Amino acid sequence: MASVTLADLTKEYGDLTAVDGLDLDVDDGELLCLLGPSGCGKSTTLRMLGGLETPTDGDVYIGDDRVTDEPPYERDTSMVFQSWALFPHKSVIENVAFGLKMDGVGEAARRERARDVLDVVEMGEFADADPEDLSGGQKQRVALARSLAIEPDVLLLDEPLSNLDKRLREQMQLELRNIHDEVETTFVHVTHDQNEAFTLADSIAIMNDGDVEQVGEPREVYDDPVSLFVEEFLGDTNLVDARVESEIDGGVVAATEFDESIEVPTAGGDVAAGDPLTISFRPEELDVSRAAADGGQSAAVASEDVTTSLEGTITDVLYRGSSVRFYVEIGETSVFFEQSVGDQSDFEVGEPVVVSWDPADLLVFSAGERVGRGGS
Incomplete structure (x- = not known):
């Protein structure tokens, strides 16, 4: 686990400022949701944290280490995307173990670790299955297991439940909350769904126009919104x-x-x-x-x-x-x-x-x- 600090973080694309001087702290082991409407800069912020985008200005810290200029593979993070991006020609357990293989972990050790995390996401019985035979929710659990297998200090989730239907999405929200509690890893989760944020989050950072409008526990931001934007957005x-x-x-x-x-x-x-x-x-x-x-x-x-x-x-x-x-x-x-x-x-x-x-x-x-x- 590790804390996260984003200091005066800015990302510009020509004349467009996607993230504008954002400051944010995430505690060690916390599940924080970046919540906001489309185009507010939340996914860009997550990508800068993961090293997939380079900030125009500002700094990114994971723990005490400044990682602003470090490539993704030098950061102890892993990302779960909206699309599952599973390898169709590999079995479930081979998909989950892939990152460990890239890290040079031996076959026996990586398969054992892969089975452990598949059990955590309740997919152990599907270890030898073909990903194409899985449902959407099952594929998302495999994608989550693949990211957890490498034991990142920080797990980044970019609207991973958005492709699921309403009932399955709500079920996965509860399961994701339980998984976080079990693995005790710092999670930063992007969503535009306030109900999802309320279900999952220890803290919610509400973003608007490239900056954080308010940060607090779910009940705090709902009961005591600091601005009309927050009040309108939360329900x-x-x-x-x-x-x-x-x-x-x-x-x-x-x-x-x-x-x-x-x-x-x-x-x-x-x-x-x-x-x-x-x-x-x-x-x-x-x-x-x-x-x-x-x-x-x-x-x-x-x-x-x-x-x-x-x-x-x-x-x-x-x-x-x-x-x-x-x-x-x-x-x-x-x-x-x-x-x-x-x-x-x-x-x-x-x-x-x-x-x-x-x-x-x-x-x-x-x-x-x-x-x-x-x-x-």
Whole structure:
């Protein structure tokens, strides 16, 4: 095992800057996911770590060794790619033992090591099989075993599960997590799938436009996003545009697309009257009930426990398998919430409802940066 340090790492392709002054530390034995949208620079970062790309500027350290200028074969890393790239004319065990053969390990020793890692990935019974006879998930396990066989200090994984179907991908996520725990090797895993990152990672580094936006444990980056980009990228949420009307103790009164002004927390954030805001109403934090027979109350209501409510109308109902998503029109915008099929309240299109929330659950952003959350 070894730690990884990327210091002011930059990669330019002509006028295009793919990675821009990136700094990142990965602890010894950690499983870190580089998470971000396509084109954010995560695969380029991984390739520079593995020596497949040369940085324009900055440094790469594995442990205490600066390896910035070292070729891939001089670094104690191994990479698993999206494509399995197995040798079709070699058996499974010959594929797994290939790297050891290149390292000059004797036949008996390399076959023993290959069998050991095949057992780790639960492919021991397929040691003599033809790779062409394996399923996609089995091929991916063989590719993983081949990389693990050489016992790298750092294992690099470039979206290795992206070619698998949903059920197999989810199964492999759990198995990959267990494999990491068993082999205790430092993993750096690239993905664009936030669910995959949440399942696998000890830590997540969220990348945007060639740099790291935030690093932290999965729950930390979800509960406390530092920017609007992180909040939008990590799961679904309702984003509502607003504008500061006045300041109050612990927050502001903001005019919203709901056609109502509401109180929102800013927790000391530097905002003033007239400043634009974006307010995140996460669907899991919304409480929705049927409107009272007399029509309820359409204006924002703040009680002593600072719960706020607005009346709206159900406009769409989308069945999503195990859950149902409901859209509610409020003023000039709409929000959505979800219920599990077993718990759903059978709201119907056109039905008036009351949407309630606790301001302590709101996330508030100004100019893309978080300026507050109730209770924080």
